[in-house]
Amino acid sequence: MEIPYAVKPRPDTGLYNAKLGIWLFLASEVMLFGALFSSYILLRVNAEEGTWPHHWLNIWLGMTNTFVLILSSVTVVLGWAALKMNQFKRYKLYQGITILCALVFLCIKSFEYRDKFMHYEVHLKDGRIADGHKQPESTDKVLVLEGRYVASHAELMEGEVHHEAEPRIEIPRDQIASMENYGPWHNTYTAIYFTLTGLHALHVIGGAIVIFAIWGPLAKVWEQDPERYTNRVEVSGLFWHFVDLVWIFLFPVLYLL
């Protein structure tokens, strides 16, 4: 028994099964991220005046990642086009760059995550507020931050644009009333930031694994059934474009606005 149109397109729809399947799957993905972006809008519109932070993320890192993903989108297409022209070696090169781009993106992203987890807002018992990155010299007795004292919690909402070099401050642990890092629990902004980028990162990882599997372990399919192999590359490429597109929305929403 053989499933019709598994490789060749059906004449009246012009699509092979997997291509239609991936478009439908992407439609559901649009609804998934659409719901999350809608949630973002609703939460932000409902936020009280002065509680929504700005400029908490490094725009240059975000911009680099945007270009890394755009580059990967280009190489995915070039890889597929190379297969269509029967140039397997060039496909290997281009799709190799795609996988490399995914890794670079994830490295930069994890660096950004680590930065947020090391970033603390510390409320002292005398009412002062310190804000900065925890340093490895910190001990059980003293917390060492690279940061500053701020006048109020509201000042933190404007982010890191107003100051450059940050001094080292040492705070004895017994003077700390409460401290919290900039993890998802910190406020609504970090919550939606980690959720959206985390879910996106899972998509990047999933897409990269599939693209790698087709590129590496499953490459022998090319010799047996080149058309099926090219279809697989096309379908995984469509998914990859979607993942890139989500980031194109995420970058301005989380970094710039």
Add this chain to the structure above:
Amino acid sequence: MQPTPHDDPHTHESHHAELGFWRKYIFSTDHKIIGLQYGITALLFMFFGFCLMMMMRWQLAYPGKALPVVGTWLYHLLGPEMVGKDAAGHVGVIMPDLYNSFGAMHGTIMVFLAIVPLAFGAFGNFVTPLQIGAPDMAFPRVNMASYQFYFLGGVIMFASFFIPGGAAQSGWTSYSPLATVTNDAQHPNGQTFWIFGMVCLINSSLLGAVNFITTIIQLRAKGLNWMRMPFFVWAQFVTAFLLLLAFPPLEAASVLQLMDNLLHTSFFLPTGLMVSGQPLHISGGGSPLLWQHLFWFLGHPEVYVLILPAMGIVTEIIANNTRKPIWGYRSMVYSVMVIGFLSFIVWAHHMYLTGMGTRIATFFQTTTMMISIPSVIILTALFISLWGASIRINTPMLFALGFLPMFGIGGLTGLPLGFNASDIQLHDTYYVIAHFHYIVAPGTIFALFAGIYFWYPKMTGRFMNEFWGKVHFGLSFLFMNLLFMPMFVQGLEGMSRRMYDGAATYAESGGVVGLSKYIVGLNVPISHAAWALGLAQIPFIINFFYSIKHGRKTGSDNPWEATTLDWQTPTPPPHGNFDKPVEVFRGPYEYSVPNPRRDFIPQNEPSQPEPLTHGNPVRS
């Protein structure tokens, strides 16, 4: 006609012998086996969900009294925190937490683990590829993964009863912040299990939906254009789109609620939230209404996921047993498409009481009234199809006929809930319970029973017993109505749906909350009807298993003399379904044709009928 190799039963045997038991029945990629897996699992979950309800009905009818026999078992299973002692010292009183768990899980199980998998997973899988003349689904391995996700989700939901703190307790809707603050000291708690279970079920539905839509678009047999598709396939097609597009927002909501529960974010938790008089240590700034919007964005299309496949099944059976073309087939097709579209813009009629403003309420009230129009068109077309027919009364037809008025009652009683003025009185009362149970229980479940009796001969080559089928129908019909009709009365009197003691506290109490003893007392006959309904399923269960081996043989591949392609296959259909490539020449319901031999023409029969001896061959 030359016999092809496939006509020889021995080649079938040898073909299947290649697959061992595990590959053939457990890790099967054959759509028919997967359909049966879905069906059996879903029927088991339906029975389980029904048992939860029967235990709840005891607590409602006899609050604070020990549950006989079963109460002791529950005590040993779940421990003293969940099952207490009554005044006389007997073990077996369902404690409030356990009651809440049963309520939440009854809803979850019935909707997500019983009805949808049975209507969409089982019937959709078994029948759809057959009716469009396809050898299998477009993605057989994705199909298998879809069932496995469903099974895993079911296991997670079931296991949650036995973890410390018990299963989820915040209703099947899992409204925040209740769902986040309930049992907060315990992690992972029942709610965490609920979310992981739901994510599995959502993924299962998404894979299924992608597969169904692709299959219907790509694998239709030659000549089967869109207006020649049986209405059942149309219903499944629209259902698949609802699942594909409505479920992801609930997946998003589940992720957000999981973050709230485990990582202490505040997506759904407002600033200044107090629990038991203590301010909660959270960042705040979230919106409880956001959860409700995301949930009901799924929740309302989900209602049509429950009902559309049922309409599809009923349409097939009515066409077959009235021996007439369906009246207004095209109107029904357009109606089902309009329902699919409108169902995405009615969700906030579940939220009139949240104070979302009269303008938004008016919008959703208008769309809600609009969606009743295509639903009424479909029901009317089915009623008119009965007109002037010489109806074959058999068990599937009885259930299909039962569906029509029961769904009618359910649908019409929904109108007062769609108007926001009357909904304010009726919201969260037993009226709502009665309304949607009329849609789903004597509505959809009757259609599913009809489908089981109807396609059973294709699955097994044997009929289910007709007499016990009729007994099953008669008793179910009676007790369904005795069970749900009095709930309308209770609801109109203002009885809340969520009270642990069945409103006994408020019986005869003064003021606005007072309920008469008569209204509260109705709980007792309602519960008796529920248990009797349980007993009425025994003939079905025995009939179902007994007939596999001992039922009357069909003696034909097309025992109901049906036109659609699912009946033009060998029985049971082999892997790959059809002996030879199928071509379709006509619409789905060519009954009552002027022909001396027989009153129907199968879809795959060419315009020039073959000589008598070659039509409709009999296979043993």
